[in-house]
Amino acid sequence: MSLHQDLLEQAKFLARREPRRPRQASLRRAVSTAYYALFHLLISEASGLVVRDDLLKAALNRVFTHKEMARTAKAFGSGTVPKRFQIHIPATNVPQDLRATAKAFVELQQARHDADYDIATPFTRKDALTLVDLAEEAFSRWQRVRKEDCARLFLASFLDWDRLDKAP
Protein backbone atom coordinates (compact mmCIF):
# COMPACT_ATOMS: atom_id res chain seq x y z
CA MET A 1 0.00 0.00 0.00
CA SER A 2 1.05 3.60 -0.50
CA LEU A 3 2.28 5.78 2.33
CA HIS A 4 -0.86 7.94 2.33
CA GLN A 5 -3.14 4.89 2.46
CA ASP A 6 -1.07 3.39 5.29
CA LEU A 7 -1.26 6.65 7.20
CA LEU A 8 -5.03 6.77 6.83
CA GLU A 9 -5.33 3.21 8.14
CA GLN A 10 -3.07 4.09 11.05
CA ALA A 11 -5.16 7.18 11.84
CA LYS A 12 -8.31 5.04 11.92
CA PHE A 13 -6.63 2.54 14.21
CA LEU A 14 -5.37 5.22 16.60
CA ALA A 15 -8.74 6.98 16.78
CA ARG A 16 -10.37 3.76 18.00
CA ARG A 17 -7.70 2.66 20.49
CA GLU A 18 -8.47 2.37 24.20
CA PRO A 19 -12.25 1.85 23.81
CA ARG A 20 -13.14 2.99 27.33
CA ARG A 21 -10.80 5.84 28.11
CA PRO A 22 -8.85 7.00 25.07
CA ARG A 23 -5.49 8.58 25.75
CA GLN A 24 -4.89 12.09 24.50
CA ALA A 25 -1.72 10.82 22.85
CA SER A 26 -3.69 8.32 20.73
CA LEU A 27 -6.38 10.83 19.73
CA ARG A 28 -3.88 13.56 18.91
CA ARG A 29 -1.70 11.20 16.89
CA ALA A 30 -4.81 10.01 15.05
CA VAL A 31 -5.71 13.57 14.04
CA SER A 32 -2.15 14.46 13.10
CA THR A 33 -1.79 11.26 11.07
CA ALA A 34 -5.07 11.89 9.26
CA TYR A 35 -3.72 15.24 8.09
CA TYR A 36 -0.47 13.72 6.92
CA ALA A 37 -2.41 11.04 5.05
CA LEU A 38 -4.18 13.68 2.98
CA PHE A 39 -1.02 15.79 2.70
CA HIS A 40 0.96 12.84 1.27
CA LEU A 41 -1.87 11.86 -1.06
CA LEU A 42 -1.96 15.35 -2.55
CA ILE A 43 1.80 15.89 -2.86
CA SER A 44 2.25 12.47 -4.43
CA GLU A 45 -0.42 13.41 -6.97
CA ALA A 46 1.17 16.80 -7.54
CA SER A 47 4.63 15.30 -8.07
CA GLY A 48 3.12 12.69 -10.32
CA LEU A 49 1.93 15.43 -12.64
CA VAL A 50 5.53 16.44 -13.26
CA VAL A 51 7.73 13.30 -13.08
CA ARG A 52 7.30 9.52 -13.19
CA ASP A 53 10.51 8.26 -11.59
CA ASP A 54 10.04 7.46 -7.88
CA LEU A 55 13.30 9.06 -6.80
CA LEU A 56 12.48 12.24 -8.67
CA LYS A 57 9.00 12.19 -7.20
CA ALA A 58 10.42 11.84 -3.69
CA ALA A 59 12.76 14.76 -4.31
CA LEU A 60 9.94 16.89 -5.67
CA ASN A 61 7.72 16.02 -2.70
CA ARG A 62 10.13 17.97 -0.50
CA VAL A 63 9.39 21.18 -2.39
CA PHE A 64 5.76 21.51 -1.25
CA THR A 65 5.07 23.54 1.86
CA HIS A 66 2.14 23.27 4.23
CA LYS A 67 1.61 27.02 4.11
CA GLU A 68 1.45 27.29 0.32
CA MET A 69 -0.83 24.29 0.14
CA ALA A 70 -3.18 25.79 2.72
CA ARG A 71 -3.39 29.07 0.78
CA THR A 72 -4.25 27.17 -2.35
CA ALA A 73 -6.74 24.97 -0.54
CA LYS A 74 -8.50 27.95 1.04
CA ALA A 75 -8.91 29.56 -2.37
CA PHE A 76 -10.16 26.43 -4.16
CA GLY A 77 -12.30 25.53 -1.15
CA SER A 78 -14.07 28.86 -1.60
CA GLY A 79 -14.44 28.25 -5.33
CA THR A 80 -11.62 30.60 -6.31
CA VAL A 81 -8.98 29.57 -8.83
CA PRO A 82 -5.81 31.63 -9.48
CA LYS A 83 -6.62 34.96 -11.23
CA ARG A 84 -4.80 33.96 -14.40
CA PHE A 85 -7.30 31.13 -14.90
CA GLN A 86 -10.51 32.74 -13.73
CA ILE A 87 -11.60 33.58 -17.24
CA HIS A 88 -11.45 29.88 -18.06
CA ILE A 89 -12.78 28.49 -14.79
CA PRO A 90 -15.45 30.60 -13.09
CA ALA A 91 -16.16 29.88 -9.43
CA THR A 92 -19.29 27.95 -10.29
CA ASN A 93 -17.21 25.49 -12.29
CA VAL A 94 -15.00 24.39 -9.43
CA PRO A 95 -16.31 20.87 -8.76
CA GLN A 96 -17.93 20.25 -5.36
CA ASP A 97 -15.69 17.25 -4.77
CA LEU A 98 -12.63 19.44 -5.25
CA ARG A 99 -13.98 22.18 -2.99
CA ALA A 100 -14.72 19.64 -0.29
CA THR A 101 -11.26 18.07 -0.60
CA ALA A 102 -9.65 21.50 -0.33
CA LYS A 103 -11.76 22.44 2.69
CA ALA A 104 -10.94 19.13 4.35
CA PHE A 105 -7.24 19.83 3.82
CA VAL A 106 -7.53 23.21 5.57
CA GLU A 107 -9.60 21.77 8.41
CA LEU A 108 -7.17 18.92 8.94
CA GLN A 109 -4.09 21.11 8.78
CA GLN A 110 -5.48 23.28 11.58
CA ALA A 111 -6.55 20.20 13.54
CA ARG A 112 -3.06 18.77 13.16
CA HIS A 113 -1.62 22.01 14.51
CA ASP A 114 -4.04 21.92 17.47
CA ALA A 115 -3.33 18.23 18.09
CA ASP A 116 0.43 18.72 18.09
CA TYR A 117 0.76 22.07 19.86
CA ASP A 118 -2.43 23.16 21.65
CA ILE A 119 -2.37 21.04 24.76
CA ALA A 120 -4.94 23.26 26.51
CA THR A 121 -7.83 22.07 24.33
CA PRO A 122 -8.46 18.35 24.81
CA PHE A 123 -9.47 16.15 21.90
CA THR A 124 -12.39 13.81 22.37
CA ARG A 125 -13.05 10.49 20.65
CA LYS A 126 -15.70 12.07 18.44
CA ASP A 127 -13.35 14.92 17.53
CA ALA A 128 -10.79 12.40 16.36
CA LEU A 129 -13.24 10.05 14.63
CA THR A 130 -14.95 12.82 12.68
CA LEU A 131 -11.62 14.33 11.59
CA VAL A 132 -10.24 10.95 10.51
CA ASP A 133 -13.47 10.32 8.64
CA LEU A 134 -13.14 13.72 6.99
CA ALA A 135 -9.73 12.66 5.67
CA GLU A 136 -11.17 9.37 4.41
CA GLU A 137 -14.02 11.17 2.71
CA ALA A 138 -11.51 13.57 1.09
CA PHE A 139 -9.67 10.54 -0.30
CA SER A 140 -12.90 9.33 -1.95
CA ARG A 141 -13.82 12.76 -3.26
CA TRP A 142 -10.34 13.24 -4.64
CA GLN A 143 -10.56 9.97 -6.57
CA ARG A 144 -13.72 11.23 -8.24
CA VAL A 145 -12.26 14.54 -9.32
CA ARG A 146 -8.52 13.96 -9.75
CA LYS A 147 -8.56 13.69 -13.52
CA GLU A 148 -10.31 17.00 -14.11
CA ASP A 149 -8.28 19.98 -15.24
CA CYS A 150 -9.43 22.04 -12.30
CA ALA A 151 -8.02 19.40 -9.93
CA ARG A 152 -4.71 19.41 -11.80
CA LEU A 153 -4.61 23.18 -11.56
CA PHE A 154 -5.20 22.80 -7.81
CA LEU A 155 -2.12 20.59 -7.57
CA ALA A 156 -0.02 22.88 -9.76
CA SER A 157 -0.96 25.85 -7.58
CA PHE A 158 0.74 24.20 -4.60
CA LEU A 159 4.07 25.07 -6.18
CA ASP A 160 3.59 28.82 -6.47
CA TRP A 161 0.16 30.23 -5.75
CA ASP A 162 1.36 33.85 -5.84
CA ARG A 163 2.80 33.58 -9.32
CA LEU A 164 -0.25 31.83 -10.71
CA ASP A 165 -2.60 34.23 -8.92
CA LYS A 166 -1.19 37.29 -10.68
CA ALA A 167 -3.63 38.87 -13.11
CA PRO A 168 -2.68 38.05 -16.73
Next chain:
Amino acid sequence: MALNEFWKNVRMAWEDFGLSTVTKAETGQARDASLDLWATPGAVAGYDDTDFDFLGAIERRRMRECVNKFRALAAEIRPDQPVTKEQKKIGFDLLEEIVKILDFSKYADPEAFAAGKRIEHVVSGRMPAWVHGLRFESRRDVSGDPALWIWVIADDQALQSQTLRKNTAALRQILQAAVGPEYWPYIRFRSVEEQASLTGGER
Protein backbone atom coordinates in the same frame (compact mmCIF):
# COMPACT_ATOMS: atom_id res chain seq x y z
CA MET B 1 -14.41 48.22 20.02
CA ALA B 2 -17.10 48.97 22.58
CA LEU B 3 -18.54 45.45 22.44
CA ASN B 4 -15.17 44.07 23.58
CA GLU B 5 -15.10 46.47 26.51
CA PHE B 6 -18.68 45.72 27.51
CA TRP B 7 -18.04 41.98 27.24
CA LYS B 8 -14.90 42.20 29.36
CA ASN B 9 -16.59 44.32 32.06
CA VAL B 10 -19.69 42.16 32.40
CA ARG B 11 -17.58 39.02 32.46
CA MET B 12 -15.33 40.47 35.14
CA ALA B 13 -18.32 41.52 37.26
CA TRP B 14 -19.93 38.12 36.82
CA GLU B 15 -16.94 35.83 37.24
CA ASP B 16 -14.18 37.68 39.04
CA PHE B 17 -16.48 38.94 41.78
CA GLY B 18 -17.93 35.48 42.21
CA LEU B 19 -21.48 36.17 41.04
CA SER B 20 -21.46 33.18 38.71
CA THR B 21 -21.27 30.90 41.74
CA VAL B 22 -23.70 32.84 43.92
CA THR B 23 -27.23 31.52 44.22
CA LYS B 24 -30.21 33.84 44.17
CA ALA B 25 -30.91 33.21 47.85
CA GLU B 26 -27.42 34.34 48.77
CA THR B 27 -27.70 37.66 46.97
CA GLY B 28 -30.27 38.80 49.46
CA GLN B 29 -28.00 38.19 52.42
CA ALA B 30 -25.97 40.95 53.97
CA ARG B 31 -22.35 40.75 52.92
CA ASP B 32 -19.30 42.87 53.27
CA ALA B 33 -19.58 45.96 51.06
CA SER B 34 -16.26 45.13 49.45
CA LEU B 35 -17.93 42.13 47.84
CA ASP B 36 -20.35 44.42 46.02
CA LEU B 37 -17.84 46.07 43.74
CA TRP B 38 -19.81 44.70 40.80
CA ALA B 39 -22.69 47.02 41.62
CA THR B 40 -21.21 50.00 39.77
CA PRO B 41 -21.84 51.45 36.30
CA GLY B 42 -18.43 50.03 35.40
CA ALA B 43 -19.93 46.53 35.27
CA VAL B 44 -21.75 47.48 32.05
CA ALA B 45 -19.33 50.13 30.77
CA GLY B 46 -18.79 50.09 27.02
CA TYR B 47 -22.39 49.16 26.24
CA ASP B 48 -23.61 50.68 22.99
CA ASP B 49 -26.92 49.47 21.57
CA THR B 50 -25.68 49.95 18.00
CA ASP B 51 -23.09 47.18 18.58
CA PHE B 52 -25.91 44.67 18.86
CA ASP B 53 -27.53 44.84 15.45
CA PHE B 54 -26.91 41.09 15.11
CA LEU B 55 -29.31 40.28 17.95
CA GLY B 56 -32.95 39.54 17.35
CA ALA B 57 -35.32 42.40 18.19
CA ILE B 58 -36.57 40.87 21.45
CA GLU B 59 -33.13 40.01 22.77
CA ARG B 60 -31.73 43.36 21.76
CA ARG B 61 -34.53 45.23 23.54
CA ARG B 62 -34.10 43.02 26.62
CA MET B 63 -30.38 43.77 26.69
CA ARG B 64 -30.99 47.53 26.34
CA GLU B 65 -33.58 47.52 29.12
CA CYS B 66 -31.42 45.51 31.50
CA VAL B 67 -28.35 47.67 30.94
CA ASN B 68 -30.31 50.89 31.36
CA LYS B 69 -31.96 49.66 34.55
CA PHE B 70 -28.63 48.42 35.88
CA ARG B 71 -27.01 51.79 35.14
CA ALA B 72 -29.84 53.61 36.93
CA LEU B 73 -29.55 51.29 39.92
CA ALA B 74 -25.75 51.59 40.10
CA ALA B 75 -26.03 55.38 39.92
CA GLU B 76 -28.25 55.35 43.02
CA ILE B 77 -25.72 53.43 45.09
CA ARG B 78 -23.51 55.70 47.17
CA PRO B 79 -19.91 54.58 47.44
CA ASP B 80 -19.82 55.35 51.16
CA GLN B 81 -22.93 53.27 51.91
CA PRO B 82 -23.37 49.50 51.82
CA VAL B 83 -25.52 48.13 49.04
CA THR B 84 -28.99 47.29 50.36
CA LYS B 85 -30.48 43.84 50.21
CA GLU B 86 -33.05 45.04 47.69
CA GLN B 87 -30.44 46.72 45.48
CA LYS B 88 -28.36 43.54 45.50
CA LYS B 89 -31.30 41.43 44.44
CA ILE B 90 -32.34 43.76 41.61
CA GLY B 91 -28.75 44.26 40.44
CA PHE B 92 -28.02 40.57 40.45
CA ASP B 93 -31.19 39.75 38.50
CA LEU B 94 -30.39 42.37 35.86
CA LEU B 95 -26.81 41.24 35.47
CA GLU B 96 -27.97 37.64 35.28
CA GLU B 97 -30.33 38.54 32.42
CA ILE B 98 -27.46 40.23 30.57
CA VAL B 99 -25.22 37.21 31.13
CA LYS B 100 -27.94 34.88 29.86
CA ILE B 101 -27.82 36.72 26.54
CA LEU B 102 -24.01 36.92 26.39
CA ASP B 103 -23.77 33.23 27.41
CA PHE B 104 -20.05 32.97 28.15
CA SER B 105 -20.12 29.18 28.12
CA LYS B 106 -21.40 29.16 24.55
CA TYR B 107 -19.57 32.12 23.03
CA ALA B 108 -15.92 32.24 24.03
CA ASP B 109 -15.31 35.88 23.09
CA PRO B 110 -17.17 38.96 21.75
CA GLU B 111 -16.36 38.25 18.10
CA ALA B 112 -17.60 34.69 18.50
CA PHE B 113 -20.74 36.07 20.15
CA ALA B 114 -21.55 38.35 17.22
CA ALA B 115 -20.66 35.75 14.59
CA GLY B 116 -22.37 32.94 16.49
CA LYS B 117 -25.61 34.86 16.88
CA ARG B 118 -25.64 35.68 13.16
CA ILE B 119 -24.98 32.07 12.24
CA GLU B 120 -27.66 30.77 14.60
CA HIS B 121 -30.11 33.15 12.97
CA VAL B 122 -29.17 31.90 9.48
CA VAL B 123 -29.39 28.20 10.40
CA SER B 124 -32.47 28.58 12.57
CA GLY B 125 -34.90 25.76 11.82
CA ARG B 126 -32.30 23.88 9.77
CA MET B 127 -30.49 22.12 12.59
CA PRO B 128 -31.29 18.41 12.80
CA ALA B 129 -32.80 17.14 16.03
CA TRP B 130 -29.57 15.32 16.93
CA VAL B 131 -27.77 18.65 17.35
CA HIS B 132 -28.00 19.71 20.99
CA GLY B 133 -26.15 22.96 20.62
CA LEU B 134 -23.34 24.94 19.05
CA ARG B 135 -20.37 26.63 20.71
CA PHE B 136 -18.25 29.31 19.13
CA GLU B 137 -14.74 30.65 19.48
CA SER B 138 -12.89 33.13 17.27
CA ARG B 139 -9.13 33.38 16.88
CA ARG B 140 -6.46 33.38 14.20
CA ASP B 141 -5.78 30.06 12.54
CA VAL B 142 -2.40 28.54 11.77
CA SER B 143 -2.19 30.64 8.58
CA GLY B 144 -2.85 33.82 10.57
CA ASP B 145 -6.30 34.34 9.07
CA PRO B 146 -9.38 35.22 11.16
CA ALA B 147 -11.17 31.99 11.90
CA LEU B 148 -14.22 30.73 13.73
CA TRP B 149 -14.37 27.40 15.54
CA ILE B 150 -17.82 25.89 15.79
CA TRP B 151 -18.23 22.95 18.12
CA VAL B 152 -21.31 20.92 17.35
CA ILE B 153 -22.63 19.14 20.42
CA ALA B 154 -24.47 16.10 19.14
CA ASP B 155 -26.28 12.94 20.14
CA ASP B 156 -23.84 10.08 20.44
CA GLN B 157 -26.09 7.97 18.19
CA ALA B 158 -25.79 10.47 15.35
CA LEU B 159 -22.00 10.12 15.41
CA GLN B 160 -21.85 6.33 15.23
CA SER B 161 -19.84 4.95 12.35
CA GLN B 162 -22.87 4.05 10.21
CA THR B 163 -24.31 7.57 10.30
CA LEU B 164 -21.27 9.72 11.06
CA ARG B 165 -20.25 10.74 7.55
CA LYS B 166 -23.72 11.43 6.25
CA ASN B 167 -24.63 13.51 9.28
CA THR B 168 -21.39 15.46 9.64
CA ALA B 169 -21.06 16.18 5.91
CA ALA B 170 -24.57 17.60 5.71
CA LEU B 171 -24.08 19.73 8.79
CA ARG B 172 -20.67 20.98 7.70
CA GLN B 173 -22.25 22.19 4.49
CA ILE B 174 -24.99 24.09 6.32
CA LEU B 175 -22.60 25.71 8.79
CA GLN B 176 -19.87 26.53 6.27
CA ALA B 177 -22.44 28.30 4.11
CA ALA B 178 -23.72 30.24 7.13
CA VAL B 179 -20.31 31.62 8.13
CA GLY B 180 -19.59 34.89 6.35
CA PRO B 181 -16.45 35.52 4.28
CA GLU B 182 -14.77 37.27 7.22
CA TYR B 183 -13.98 33.97 8.93
CA TRP B 184 -12.64 30.61 7.86
CA PRO B 185 -14.85 28.05 9.61
CA TYR B 186 -13.46 25.09 11.54
CA ILE B 187 -16.17 22.65 12.51
CA ARG B 188 -15.63 20.05 15.20
CA PHE B 189 -17.97 17.50 16.71
CA ARG B 190 -18.43 16.29 20.28
CA SER B 191 -21.05 14.11 21.85
CA VAL B 192 -23.25 15.49 24.63
CA GLU B 193 -21.49 13.20 27.11
CA GLU B 194 -18.03 14.30 25.96
CA GLN B 195 -18.96 17.96 26.28
CA ALA B 196 -20.34 17.36 29.76
CA SER B 197 -17.17 15.61 30.87
CA LEU B 198 -15.06 18.50 29.56
CA THR B 199 -17.08 21.15 31.34
CA GLY B 200 -17.73 19.35 34.60
CA GLY B 201 -21.30 18.35 33.91
CA GLU B 202 -22.45 21.51 32.17
CA ARG B 203 -23.91 20.80 28.72
